[in-house]
Amino acid sequence: MNPEEQLKVQALLDGELPEREAREILSWTQRDSAAAGLLAELKNTRQALAQSGPRAGLPESREFFWSKIEREIQRLEPQVTPRPKASLAAVLRRWFLPAAAVGLAIAGVAAYFHGRTAPVEALMDAGAPVVETMLADADATIYRDVREGTTLVWFSPAAAGDPVRNPKPNAVN
Protein backbone atom coordinates (compact mmCIF):
# COMPACT_ATOMS: atom_id res chain seq x y z
CA MET A 1 0.00 0.00 0.00
CA ASN A 2 1.47 3.32 -0.96
CA PRO A 3 1.08 6.53 1.10
CA GLU A 4 -1.64 7.83 -1.17
CA GLU A 5 -3.69 4.68 -0.71
CA GLN A 6 -3.20 4.84 3.05
CA LEU A 7 -4.54 8.37 3.15
CA LYS A 8 -7.48 7.34 0.95
CA VAL A 9 -8.41 4.65 3.47
CA GLN A 10 -8.35 7.27 6.19
CA ALA A 11 -10.38 9.71 4.08
CA LEU A 12 -12.94 6.95 3.54
CA LEU A 13 -13.29 6.54 7.30
CA ASP A 14 -13.69 10.29 7.78
CA GLY A 15 -16.26 10.66 5.02
CA GLU A 16 -13.99 13.00 3.09
CA LEU A 17 -14.12 11.20 -0.26
CA PRO A 18 -16.54 11.97 -3.08
CA GLU A 19 -19.28 9.36 -3.31
CA ARG A 20 -17.94 7.51 -6.34
CA GLU A 21 -14.39 7.35 -4.99
CA ALA A 22 -15.66 6.28 -1.59
CA ARG A 23 -17.44 3.31 -3.19
CA GLU A 24 -14.26 2.31 -5.03
CA ILE A 25 -12.05 2.49 -1.93
CA LEU A 26 -14.61 0.64 0.17
CA SER A 27 -14.74 -2.10 -2.40
CA TRP A 28 -10.94 -2.26 -2.44
CA THR A 29 -10.71 -2.55 1.38
CA GLN A 30 -13.08 -5.51 1.17
CA ARG A 31 -10.73 -7.29 -1.21
CA ASP A 32 -7.35 -6.29 0.24
CA SER A 33 -6.51 -7.62 3.70
CA ALA A 34 -3.85 -4.97 4.41
CA ALA A 35 -6.28 -2.19 3.55
CA ALA A 36 -8.97 -3.87 5.64
CA GLY A 37 -6.56 -4.16 8.60
CA LEU A 38 -5.60 -0.52 8.33
CA LEU A 39 -9.22 0.59 8.14
CA ALA A 40 -10.04 -1.48 11.24
CA GLU A 41 -7.13 0.00 13.19
CA LEU A 42 -8.06 3.55 12.28
CA LYS A 43 -11.67 2.84 13.24
CA ASN A 44 -10.66 1.44 16.63
CA THR A 45 -8.50 4.44 17.40
CA ARG A 46 -11.23 6.85 16.43
CA GLN A 47 -13.73 4.94 18.55
CA ALA A 48 -11.40 4.93 21.56
CA LEU A 49 -10.89 8.68 21.31
CA ALA A 50 -14.62 9.28 20.94
CA GLN A 51 -15.26 7.34 24.13
CA SER A 52 -12.74 9.26 26.14
CA GLY A 53 -12.75 12.88 25.14
CA PRO A 54 -10.60 14.92 27.49
CA ARG A 55 -12.64 15.92 30.54
CA ALA A 56 -10.34 17.88 32.78
CA GLY A 57 -11.78 20.25 35.36
CA LEU A 58 -10.27 23.69 35.89
CA PRO A 59 -7.98 23.43 38.92
CA GLU A 60 -9.13 26.80 40.33
CA SER A 61 -12.22 27.86 42.22
CA ARG A 62 -14.98 29.71 40.40
CA GLU A 63 -14.41 32.86 42.46
CA PHE A 64 -10.65 32.95 41.96
CA PHE A 65 -10.81 32.24 38.24
CA TRP A 66 -13.55 34.83 37.70
CA SER A 67 -11.78 37.47 39.80
CA LYS A 68 -8.78 37.28 37.45
CA ILE A 69 -10.97 37.61 34.38
CA GLU A 70 -12.95 40.48 35.87
CA ARG A 71 -9.79 42.31 36.88
CA GLU A 72 -8.35 41.93 33.40
CA ILE A 73 -11.55 43.15 31.76
CA GLN A 74 -11.58 46.21 33.99
CA ARG A 75 -7.89 46.84 33.39
CA LEU A 76 -8.38 46.76 29.63
CA GLU A 77 -11.61 48.72 29.59
CA PRO A 78 -11.53 50.95 32.66
CA GLN A 79 -13.82 53.59 31.24
CA VAL A 80 -16.10 51.46 29.15
CA THR A 81 -16.68 48.45 31.35
CA PRO A 82 -20.42 48.69 31.53
CA ARG A 83 -22.31 47.99 34.69
CA PRO A 84 -25.46 45.96 34.95
CA LYS A 85 -28.50 47.81 33.69
CA ALA A 86 -30.25 49.64 36.54
CA SER A 87 -33.66 48.42 37.60
CA LEU A 88 -36.66 50.76 37.88
CA ALA A 89 -36.29 50.79 41.66
CA ALA A 90 -32.64 51.78 41.29
CA VAL A 91 -33.56 54.62 38.92
CA LEU A 92 -36.17 55.85 41.41
CA ARG A 93 -33.65 55.65 44.21
CA ARG A 94 -31.08 57.49 42.14
CA TRP A 95 -33.18 60.43 40.99
CA PHE A 96 -36.15 60.78 43.28
CA LEU A 97 -34.42 60.46 46.62
CA PRO A 98 -32.07 63.41 46.04
CA ALA A 99 -34.96 65.45 44.63
CA ALA A 100 -37.07 64.64 47.65
CA ALA A 101 -34.19 65.56 49.96
CA VAL A 102 -33.75 68.95 48.26
CA GLY A 103 -37.50 69.57 48.48
CA LEU A 104 -37.52 68.75 52.16
CA ALA A 105 -34.57 71.05 52.77
CA ILE A 106 -36.30 73.93 51.00
CA ALA A 107 -39.49 73.31 52.95
CA GLY A 108 -37.49 73.23 56.20
CA VAL A 109 -35.79 76.56 55.47
CA ALA A 110 -39.13 78.13 54.52
CA ALA A 111 -40.75 76.83 57.70
CA TYR A 112 -37.85 78.19 59.75
CA PHE A 113 -38.18 81.71 58.36
CA HIS A 114 -41.96 81.56 58.43
CA GLY A 115 -41.77 80.65 62.14
CA ARG A 116 -39.55 83.69 62.80
CA THR A 117 -42.15 86.08 61.30
CA ALA A 118 -44.88 86.46 63.87
CA PRO A 119 -48.35 87.12 62.53
CA VAL A 120 -49.56 90.74 62.78
CA GLU A 121 -52.43 89.74 65.05
CA ALA A 122 -50.04 88.13 67.53
CA LEU A 123 -47.86 91.25 67.66
CA MET A 124 -50.88 93.44 68.08
CA ASP A 125 -52.13 91.23 70.89
CA ALA A 126 -48.78 91.69 72.59
CA GLY A 127 -49.23 95.45 72.32
CA ALA A 128 -46.24 96.08 70.04
CA PRO A 129 -46.48 98.75 67.41
CA VAL A 130 -47.11 97.39 63.94
CA VAL A 131 -46.36 98.78 60.52
CA GLU A 132 -48.48 97.36 57.74
CA THR A 133 -48.39 97.96 54.03
CA MET A 134 -51.94 98.15 52.94
CA LEU A 135 -53.73 99.00 49.76
CA ALA A 136 -50.70 98.42 47.61
CA ASP A 137 -52.34 99.94 44.61
CA ALA A 138 -52.95 103.10 46.58
CA ASP A 139 -49.37 103.04 48.00
CA ALA A 140 -50.66 103.40 51.57
CA THR A 141 -48.75 102.43 54.73
CA ILE A 142 -50.41 102.15 58.13
CA TYR A 143 -48.69 102.55 61.52
CA ARG A 144 -50.80 101.26 64.38
CA ASP A 145 -49.89 101.41 68.06
CA VAL A 146 -52.51 99.68 70.21
CA ARG A 147 -51.01 100.86 73.50
CA GLU A 148 -50.98 104.47 72.45
CA GLY A 149 -54.27 104.10 70.64
CA THR A 150 -52.73 105.68 67.58
CA THR A 151 -53.09 104.82 63.92
CA LEU A 152 -51.18 106.66 61.25
CA VAL A 153 -51.73 106.22 57.53
CA TRP A 154 -49.13 107.32 54.95
CA PHE A 155 -49.78 107.64 51.31
CA SER A 156 -46.70 107.29 49.14
CA PRO A 157 -45.43 110.24 47.04
CA ALA A 158 -47.63 111.09 44.13
CA ALA A 159 -47.80 113.72 41.49
CA ALA A 160 -47.44 117.23 42.88
CA GLY A 161 -50.68 118.86 43.75
CA ASP A 162 -52.50 115.63 44.39
CA PRO A 163 -53.79 116.10 47.92
CA VAL A 164 -54.92 112.55 48.29
CA ARG A 165 -51.51 111.09 47.50
CA ASN A 166 -49.54 113.70 49.43
CA PRO A 167 -47.38 111.94 52.00
CA LYS A 168 -48.54 113.92 54.97
CA PRO A 169 -49.48 111.79 57.93
CA ASN A 170 -53.13 112.08 58.92
CA ALA A 171 -54.10 111.21 62.42
CA VAL A 172 -57.16 109.04 62.72
CA ASN A 173 -58.37 108.47 66.22
Add this chain to the structure above:
Amino acid sequence: MNHSSADDEALVKAARQGDLAAFEELVFRHRDSLYARALSLTRHEQDAVDLSQEAWVKGWQRLAQFQGESRFATWMTRIVINLCLDHLRRQKRHRTDSIEELEEERGGVERHMPVVNLNPTAGLERAELRKKIDAALGQLTPEHRTVLVLHEFEDMDYKAIAKTVGCSLGTVMSRLYYARRKMAALLASAREES
Protein backbone atom coordinates in the same frame (compact mmCIF):
# COMPACT_ATOMS: atom_id res chain seq x y z
CA MET B 1 -32.89 38.44 35.52
CA ASN B 2 -32.10 35.17 37.27
CA HIS B 3 -28.72 34.31 35.78
CA SER B 4 -28.49 30.75 36.98
CA SER B 5 -31.77 29.76 35.33
CA ALA B 6 -31.30 31.77 32.11
CA ASP B 7 -30.13 29.99 28.96
CA ASP B 8 -26.85 30.85 27.22
CA GLU B 9 -28.58 32.95 24.60
CA ALA B 10 -30.22 35.20 27.19
CA LEU B 11 -26.97 35.47 29.12
CA VAL B 12 -25.04 36.44 26.00
CA LYS B 13 -27.66 39.10 25.23
CA ALA B 14 -27.41 40.49 28.75
CA ALA B 15 -23.61 40.36 28.70
CA ARG B 16 -23.59 42.28 25.42
CA GLN B 17 -25.46 45.06 27.22
CA GLY B 18 -22.75 45.15 29.83
CA ASP B 19 -24.07 42.71 32.41
CA LEU B 20 -20.85 41.30 33.87
CA ALA B 21 -22.78 38.98 36.18
CA ALA B 22 -24.35 37.33 33.13
CA PHE B 23 -20.89 36.85 31.64
CA GLU B 24 -19.67 35.38 34.91
CA GLU B 25 -22.43 32.78 34.70
CA LEU B 26 -21.29 31.87 31.16
CA VAL B 27 -17.73 31.51 32.42
CA PHE B 28 -18.94 29.29 35.24
CA ARG B 29 -20.86 27.05 32.84
CA HIS B 30 -18.17 26.55 30.21
CA ARG B 31 -14.88 27.12 32.01
CA ASP B 32 -14.14 23.40 32.43
CA SER B 33 -14.67 22.49 28.77
CA LEU B 34 -12.54 25.41 27.60
CA TYR B 35 -9.81 24.50 30.02
CA ALA B 36 -9.97 20.85 28.94
CA ARG B 37 -9.55 21.86 25.31
CA ALA B 38 -6.60 24.11 26.15
CA LEU B 39 -5.04 21.34 28.19
CA SER B 40 -5.47 18.75 25.44
CA LEU B 41 -3.60 21.03 23.04
CA THR B 42 -0.89 22.43 25.29
CA ARG B 43 -0.41 19.53 27.73
CA HIS B 44 0.57 22.08 30.35
CA GLU B 45 -1.77 22.79 33.25
CA GLN B 46 -0.76 26.39 34.01
CA ASP B 47 -0.58 27.34 30.33
CA ALA B 48 -4.06 25.88 29.88
CA VAL B 49 -5.41 27.93 32.82
CA ASP B 50 -3.79 31.13 31.51
CA LEU B 51 -4.91 30.56 27.93
CA SER B 52 -8.48 29.75 28.88
CA GLN B 53 -8.55 32.88 31.05
CA GLU B 54 -7.24 34.93 28.13
CA ALA B 55 -9.91 33.38 25.92
CA TRP B 56 -12.66 34.54 28.29
CA VAL B 57 -11.31 38.08 28.30
CA LYS B 58 -11.19 38.07 24.50
CA GLY B 59 -14.67 36.59 24.44
CA TRP B 60 -15.95 39.53 26.49
CA GLN B 61 -14.22 42.02 24.19
CA ARG B 62 -15.60 40.36 21.07
CA LEU B 63 -19.13 39.68 22.28
CA ALA B 64 -20.51 42.15 19.76
CA GLN B 65 -19.08 39.97 16.98
CA PHE B 66 -20.91 36.87 18.17
CA GLN B 67 -23.93 36.63 15.92
CA GLY B 68 -25.23 33.32 17.17
CA GLU B 69 -24.40 31.25 14.04
CA SER B 70 -22.96 28.63 16.36
CA ARG B 71 -23.46 27.82 20.02
CA PHE B 72 -21.73 30.21 22.40
CA ALA B 73 -19.61 27.35 23.79
CA THR B 74 -18.44 26.44 20.28
CA TRP B 75 -17.58 30.07 19.55
CA MET B 76 -15.58 30.32 22.77
CA THR B 77 -13.82 27.03 22.03
CA ARG B 78 -12.66 28.42 18.69
CA ILE B 79 -11.17 31.39 20.51
CA VAL B 80 -9.25 29.21 22.96
CA ILE B 81 -8.06 26.93 20.14
CA ASN B 82 -6.65 29.90 18.23
CA LEU B 83 -4.91 31.16 21.33
CA CYS B 84 -3.44 27.72 21.97
CA LEU B 85 -2.21 27.47 18.37
CA ASP B 86 -0.53 30.87 18.65
CA HIS B 87 1.02 29.74 21.91
CA LEU B 88 2.31 26.51 20.34
CA ARG B 89 3.73 28.42 17.37
CA ARG B 90 5.59 30.74 19.73
CA GLN B 91 6.94 27.72 21.57
CA LYS B 92 7.98 26.02 18.37
CA ARG B 93 10.18 28.98 17.47
CA HIS B 94 12.16 28.28 20.61
CA ARG B 95 12.13 24.52 20.26
CA THR B 96 14.70 22.38 18.50
CA ASP B 97 12.97 19.50 16.78
CA SER B 98 14.43 16.08 17.39
CA ILE B 99 15.36 13.91 14.42
CA GLU B 100 12.35 11.74 15.16
CA GLU B 101 10.05 14.75 15.16
CA LEU B 102 11.45 15.94 11.86
CA GLU B 103 10.86 12.48 10.44
CA GLU B 104 7.31 12.52 11.79
CA GLU B 105 6.73 15.89 10.22
CA ARG B 106 7.74 14.50 6.84
CA GLY B 107 5.28 11.67 7.38
CA GLY B 108 7.71 8.83 6.80
CA VAL B 109 7.51 6.99 10.12
CA GLU B 110 3.92 5.81 9.99
CA ARG B 111 4.47 3.87 6.77
CA HIS B 112 6.65 1.41 8.61
CA MET B 113 4.37 0.85 11.58
CA PRO B 114 2.75 -2.57 11.80
CA VAL B 115 -1.03 -2.52 11.82
CA VAL B 116 -2.54 -3.11 15.27
CA ASN B 117 -4.99 -5.90 14.68
CA LEU B 118 -6.75 -6.01 18.03
CA ASN B 119 -8.73 -3.19 19.51
CA PRO B 120 -6.24 -2.01 22.15
CA THR B 121 -8.85 -0.37 24.30
CA ALA B 122 -11.52 -3.06 24.29
CA GLY B 123 -12.66 -4.03 27.77
CA LEU B 124 -11.03 -1.11 29.51
CA GLU B 125 -12.90 0.89 32.13
CA ARG B 126 -13.75 4.39 30.98
CA ALA B 127 -11.46 6.04 33.53
CA GLU B 128 -8.60 3.71 32.63
CA LEU B 129 -9.18 4.28 28.92
CA ARG B 130 -9.15 8.03 29.45
CA LYS B 131 -5.90 7.79 31.38
CA LYS B 132 -4.21 5.73 28.68
CA ILE B 133 -5.39 7.96 25.89
CA ASP B 134 -4.33 11.03 27.80
CA ALA B 135 -0.87 9.58 28.26
CA ALA B 136 -0.65 8.65 24.58
CA LEU B 137 -1.78 12.12 23.50
CA GLY B 138 1.02 13.51 25.61
CA GLN B 139 3.55 11.59 23.54
CA LEU B 140 2.49 13.13 20.25
CA THR B 141 4.14 16.26 18.93
CA PRO B 142 2.00 19.43 19.29
CA GLU B 143 1.42 19.48 15.52
CA HIS B 144 0.04 15.95 15.38
CA ARG B 145 -1.89 16.30 18.62
CA THR B 146 -3.51 19.51 17.40
CA VAL B 147 -4.82 17.95 14.22
CA LEU B 148 -6.05 14.88 16.07
CA VAL B 149 -7.81 16.92 18.78
CA LEU B 150 -9.45 19.24 16.27
CA HIS B 151 -10.68 16.32 14.19
CA GLU B 152 -11.77 13.94 16.92
CA PHE B 153 -12.94 16.29 19.65
CA GLU B 154 -14.04 19.35 17.71
CA ASP B 155 -15.49 17.46 14.76
CA MET B 156 -13.67 19.67 12.29
CA ASP B 157 -13.25 18.40 8.75
CA TYR B 158 -9.93 18.46 6.90
CA LYS B 159 -10.63 21.81 5.27
CA ALA B 160 -11.56 23.52 8.55
CA ILE B 161 -8.46 22.14 10.24
CA ALA B 162 -6.24 23.32 7.40
CA LYS B 163 -7.74 26.79 7.69
CA THR B 164 -7.44 26.89 11.49
CA VAL B 165 -3.91 25.54 11.66
CA GLY B 166 -2.72 27.33 8.53
CA CYS B 167 -1.43 24.39 6.51
CA SER B 168 -2.36 22.42 3.39
CA LEU B 169 -5.02 19.70 3.19
CA GLY B 170 -2.28 17.18 2.45
CA THR B 171 -0.44 18.11 5.62
CA VAL B 172 -3.64 17.75 7.66
CA MET B 173 -4.28 14.28 6.22
CA SER B 174 -0.70 13.21 6.76
CA ARG B 175 -0.54 14.49 10.35
CA LEU B 176 -3.88 12.98 11.22
CA TYR B 177 -2.84 9.65 9.78
CA TYR B 178 0.41 9.64 11.69
CA ALA B 179 -1.27 10.73 14.92
CA ARG B 180 -3.85 7.95 14.70
CA ARG B 181 -1.34 5.28 13.92
CA LYS B 182 0.97 6.39 16.69
CA MET B 183 -1.96 6.45 19.11
CA ALA B 184 -2.88 2.90 18.11
CA ALA B 185 0.70 1.74 18.70
CA LEU B 186 0.99 3.54 22.04
CA LEU B 187 -2.33 2.19 23.29
CA ALA B 188 -1.38 -1.33 22.22
CA SER B 189 1.95 -1.15 24.04
CA ALA B 190 0.27 0.34 27.12
CA ARG B 191 -2.13 -2.58 27.15
CA GLU B 192 0.73 -5.09 26.86
CA GLU B 193 2.52 -3.43 29.77
CA SER B 194 -0.52 -3.58 31.99
